[in-house]
Each structure stands twice: as structure tokens, then as C-alpha cells.
Amino acid sequence: AELRLSHQFAPNDIRHKVAQMVADDVEAANVDLSIRIFPSSSLFKATEQYQPLSRGQLDMTVLPLSYAGGQRPEYNLTLMPGLVKDHDHAARMNESPFMQALEDIMAEDDVMVLVHGYLAGGFASKEKCITKPEDVKGMTVRAAGKAFEQMLEGAGASISSMPSSEAYSGMQQGILDAMNTSSSSFVSFRLYEQVKCYTPAGDVALWFMYQPLLINKSTFEGLTPEQQQALRDASEKAQAFYLEEAKKEDAASIEPFEKAGVEIARMTPENFEAWRKLAEETSYKAFVEEVPEGQKLLDMAFEVK
Amino acid sequence: MDPLTLGLLVALVTVVVLFSGTSVAVGLLIVSAFFLLVFDGTRSLQMLPEVYFADLNSFAILSIPMFIIMGASIASTRAGGDLFEAIERWMTRVPGGLVVSNLGACALFSAMSGSSPATCAAIGKMGIPEMRRRGYSDEVAAGSIAAGGTLGILIPPSVTMIVYGIATETSIGRLFLAGILPGVLLVGLFMAWTIFSTWRSGAINLLSPRTYSLRERLEVLPRVVPFLVVIAGVLYAMYGGIATPSETAAVGALLCLLMAIIIYRMWQPTALWAVLRDSTRESVMILFIMAAAGVFAYMMSSLFITQSIAEWISQLDVNRWVLMGVINVFLLVAGFFLPPVAVILMTAPILLPILTAAQFDPYWFAVILTINLEIGLITPPVGLNLYVINSIAPEISLKTILKGSMPYVLCMVAAIVILCFVPQIATWLPDVVMGPAI
């Protein structure tokens, strides 16, 4: 059998490597199963993958789950400011009842998780460094994710809902003053060519996005027990790799910025608390208002220590 | 079925269907639906409307109707006539002077738009009727604009360079810079060819029957001021940090409409409606072809034809220049059938690693790739610029447009060859501005 895996990332990206690892290991297991990867949005556009996946028209994907937040508002919790503190916390999150609740929702759409993984991110700005909420006041910002937009707007920033493909020119032209996205995107978009200050994910980070490797559940259940086991084994190995690489990525992202002479700012635990307090009044509040079981899910997420 | 045979089969069916007289967009949809149905089953038909929607679900497509409106409002007022009158008075002694200035205008509009069909539509609306009125053959009038319009994706800003940058994790800023000098080179080649061919054909009668005195030349200038103000406004919006390229297109459209209404008194509803009606018709036609080409690209990607061939090329054990030759032929053929963005998404991630392994510069290659895709825009069966010209100048037949564009295809091939011998044309400017690539 052959499974089709689509994602939006370039072949150098850690998320492609995770997919490739699973594909290679499954191939090596010799269970008559292969995975064909369509990288760089060459089959489906980034945001258009969840629906075909849930219908079984696409077998697998590596997807920032919050992209499907319009269909399942609960998924917006997977990109919520201040919910995850660091990578080890994220790893505990993956094993928690909170994640189980999300997986139950995914199961309703016939989707299941093979590899859990979170990536962290930070801020980059063309003006002053961004560490605390007051810093973004009056800036025009493009944030990655709805909850971050709500929080930044609460901090007095102007949000520009520019498509990501235009964000680079937006920064270059000075239309945007700051951007908020993942460490790897900062490097792959080469934003160090344009910005004055970079606030990477460090000991604490505000921006964590859940980006699992997903498979259509019925497709998975239709495989032979040997094939399923091969997929599970490959996924387990890939998940460990994903976590290690995700940790390295934050530190590695600093280097090109430093080389380019960009100032590096650090977010302190006090800054983090200030952001989180702001998030409570903005993004968390909006989330609870939008989602019927929202408070319960949010509490479950906070129970993960 | 092996990918090559399958690819040939798809190509054959596509040619047959498109030449049977279906509209281009629907023809692409028919072919896509057929192959999806055969190889992927009925469930894949659900993807037809969804891929259609996803392909149009992009802010960048706004530039198409906006540039068409810019062209149409200039062409349907005296602004167009004045502009070309001024050009004629100043360029009387240059053989093919009007074509040369239209090519210059294509380069200028390319600096304002990231899309080739948009550039082509804007200049074509103004330029083609004027060139024909002043005695140029349909071939030259249509061919030069079809080719000149392709510069839209080479001269920054460029939608395809952005896609290449994201798909290959290269610097978009550097890619934009890399496109500038090759763009100038191409415009130069286009102009040189035009001057040479007009001169050779002895079309001396195309030179103005009289010469103009300096006074006559100067007195026409105030009349082009409104046009220049609009262009300056658009360039300022874009390079002054006010709006992104796609947004700028809307500023341009608004300014052109305001210019037509306020300065050229185009306030009768019928005149305005005529501009809007034509713009709507052309925009819908082009956007429908683009969406259908996206569906076609989805089908191709789904069958893994393009990728398999790219993978096969990447495993060839040959001299680096033979490799480059094979890649060029492959891109050229892919460009016959697929829109530029689709070719980049499907092939760049596969080809780039082997190209860098063979010591080719990824920025230089982006330029080579872009010129190949520009050729694809003016070659059948899927050549978007050909259809744009055909829509804005329905009285010129496709055969004539094709014949007119062919010499310019040769100019592009020449540019690729020149770039192979002098790669610095692409790499020098980014190195100077941004320092050597890491």
C-alpha cells in the first residue's frame, strides 16, 4: 500500500525531516507499506489539508492543528499564548488528559495523531525589542495565530492580517514593524536580513504551536497489524527526534540573527507573567466565550504542570 | 504505468481536448476530472471545487482585475492617446520606436506588479490598439506585449520568486535583487530584436512621416502629466512602505479610475460601464483559467508525474552542464502545460539539492527557472499571456499572436545561454547589496 503525506514545509525543515523519518522507517520495516511525501504545499495548500485528511482523500499530513481552528474551535488551544512554558512542559502536555481530549475531538473527524510535537517561536521587530506587552504599543504587527492577534491587540498593537507570503515583503517595505512566528520560520524566511531585534524562545517562551503528524483514522485501521505496528514504531522514534530538534531549533535560530548583527533580547519570567495576564483578559476570554466546553479544556491544559 | 508514459498521455489528451475548441479553462477542468476519476476514483471529484476555491483563495490574485482596470481606464480615455502621441514625437527616428517604448512600459509595470498576466493585460489594453493604429503589424503588436508582459515575474516584485524563496528556503530579498539585471538584459534583447527586425523589414514607413520640432515635442508633455502622476503614486505606495504589491494594484486602479473620471471627464455611466464591463469580462476569463490551471496542477501533482521526472533527473550521473541542459528542457516542457507557481512547487524542492551539489548558485538558478517559466507563459497549450492578449485584442488570431511571440522566445533562450556564461548578471547585484550569500 502507499500512503500520501502532504505538508507545507521545505525539505530542510524539521517537520519534513520528521515525516521523512517515519517514511524511511516504515519502508525499512518491509511490511509492504510506503509513504509518498508532497512537501512545500505541492499537493494541498497549507490551510486546506485538514478537510481532505478527515475525508480520507489525503492519508497523512504534518499540520499546525490551529489551522483547523475554524472547523474545531477547541484546536485554538494548541496555539495559545503562555499555555506552554518550555519544551519539556510541551512534552508533558502531549501525554496529558488535555491532549487526550483533543484527540477525542480529532477522532470525531476521523483523524488520529501519530507524532506529537510542539515548536516554539518568538518576536522580531524593526524598531525596539519586544519583551513585554508595553513594547508592542503602536506597532503594526503580523502575528501567527488568532489568539496571539487578540493578545497583541490587547497590548495596543495594530494587527495586520497579511497573508504569510506577503509578510516578508511587508517587513522589507516597512509596512509591518514586527512579526511573531516560529523559530524555524524566522530562519527560513531569513528575517535576520531585515530586522533590528530578535526575541527568541528561550528559557521561557510565549509562543508554542502544536504541529503533529496526523493520519486518517480509517486509513490507519485499514492497515494490517504489522503495518500499523511499523507506523507506530517509526512514529515513536520520530517523536523523540522531533522533541530534541525542536529544542535545538530555538538556540540555532539565534546564530544567523547574531551573525547579521541583529540585537538579541530575552524575555524574563516576569515578562512572561505580564503577557500571560494580558492573555487571560484577551485570548483566553475570547476562547472561553467562543467554545462551549472551553473553560473545562483550558483548565485541563493548566493542570499539566 | 510509468510516469513518463503517463505524462505523455496527459500531454496528449490535454492537447487534443484544448484543440477541440473547448474554452481553455473548461478544457483543463475536463482533463483534470478525467484523470482524477480514472486514477483516483470518484471520491477525488469532490476535490474539484475545493481546489478551485483554494486556488482563488489568495490575495495576490487581486492584482489581475486591478491591473486590467488600470490599463482599461487609460486606454479608453485620451490619456492613452496622449501618452503614445508623446512617445511618437520623441522617438520618431527609432525603428520600431513605439514597440520599444511599449517594452519599456512592460518593464516599468513589471516593477509595480508581481504577476505576468497582470502586466500583460495592463500594457496590452493601452499599447496594442495604438500600435495597430500607427501601422504596426498585428504580429509585432501582440507578440511584443505577450513577451514583454512575462517580465512581471522576473523584475521584482514577483509572486513566483516569493514562492521559490519559501519552497527552497532562500532569501526572497536576494531573489528579487537577482531578477533585476536579467530583467534589464531581457528588455534589452527584446528591444534590440524589435529595432533590428523593423529596420530589416524596411518598414521605414512606420517612422513618423514627419519630424517634430522641439516645441512640438515639448508642448505634448503636459498632457502626459496625469499618467506620470498615477505611476509615481503607485511606485510611491509600494517603495515608500505604504502597501504591499497586491494592495498597491488597488491603489493604481483607484488612481486610474479617478484620473479618467476627474481629468478626462469620463463620468457618463455608459463610458464607465464600458470600462468596467470589459475589465470584468477579462478578469473573470483570466482568473477562471488560473483556477482551472490550479486544478490541473493538482491533478498532475496527485499523479506524481512532474515529481517523478524531476527525481529521475536528480539521479542522472552526468556532467553539470548536461544536467543543466536536461533541467532546462524539462522546465520548458513543464511550462508548456503548467502555470509557473505549480512548476516551482513541484520541482524546486527536488531539483535544488542536486543543483547546489553540482555547485550551481540557487539565486542564479531561480533566474534561469523564471525565464523558462516566462517562456511557458507564451507557449501553447497553456500560455496564460497568449490568452490574455487574445481576450483584450479579440481581432488578432491566436496564430498571429504565437507567430509574433516566437522571436521573443528565442531572445529568452539567448538570455538563458548568456546567463550560463555570465552568471554574475544574476549574482552580482545581490552580492553587492546584501553581501555574499551564506
Place this chain on the structure above:
Amino acid sequence: MAHSVVSASPSLARRDQPFVLRAIGQISTLCGWFAAALIVVSIFITCHMIFVRFVLRQSTIWQTEVVIYMMIATTTIGLAYVQKLRGHVNVDLVPAMLPYGVRRALAYLVLLLTMAVVATIAWYAAHTWYETFDRNWKSSTVWGVRLWIPWLAVPVGFVLYLLQLAADFFALYLRIDEPFGKGRD
């Protein structure tokens, strides 16, 4: 290169067309007005966005998304109008060379194939529209528009396009139109 599979024959004035064909043509014209209006409105919305962001320095949340959806609607609703104007470009080098009878048969075949694929898209688009409506899907942005609204344009647009194609089919049958715009030599 003509502009469509069928093209109005000069020998028959418009008012000689049966009422139904004229009515469908008018619906398609309305579609054209609608599409044109959307284009004009999107100019203003985009300029409004630039103004709000650059001059007022306030958030711009909904504008890009609205403009994108309006472009989707322009394209899809405009299909019928463009069909009526024979504005969908085709390659008619081969049909123009065929003898009249064969050309006529080919025109029928091409129109039927076109109608088949357009109907297929309309059918599945209606499915997707119903799914977005039934499950109340929204776009994953702060603005979070209910997706059935922009999706509505797709089934409606393709059905209207199908209607105009059917009218053209009968116009060909009634010999009001000539195949590929070319009568007997």
C-alpha cells in the same frame, strides 16, 4: 480564434430569440453587474485597509479576507456573464478547418462535455457548501467569517454558468447560433 463554442449568427436579431433564452441571457447579464460591482467594492476596501493601517495606524482584520472572498465570487458568479459574451477564450484553429456538419457535431460534443464538468463541479460544490453550513465552519482568523457565505458563490455561480451553457446549447440546436461562430462557407 473565436470566443466560444457558439457564436450568435448575424442573421437572427436578438428579439427573435425564444423568451427563455432571452431571460437566461438577462440573468447572466445581472451576474456580470454583480461581478463588476464586487470588483469596484474591492478596490475601495483595499484602499480603506491601506488608509486604516498607514494613516490611522489601527488594526486591519477583515479587509484582506473579504477581498479574497469577493474575488472568488467575482470569478465564479461572472462565469455565466462571460459565457454569454463569448468571453471564455478557446483555441478554434481545428474546428474552423472542419466541414460544417462535422463542426456542428463537434460543437455539440464540446458543449455537452463542458456542461458535464460544470455540473459535476456544481454538484460537489453544493456538497461542500452544505458541509460548511451544517457544521458551522468558520475561517480560522480573528474575524472568523462563517465559511458557508463565501462558499455559497461556488455552487450558485456554477449553476448559473450551467444555465447559460444550456441556453447556448439550445441556441445551437435552434440554429440561432453557429458552431464555433462559423456558418456554412
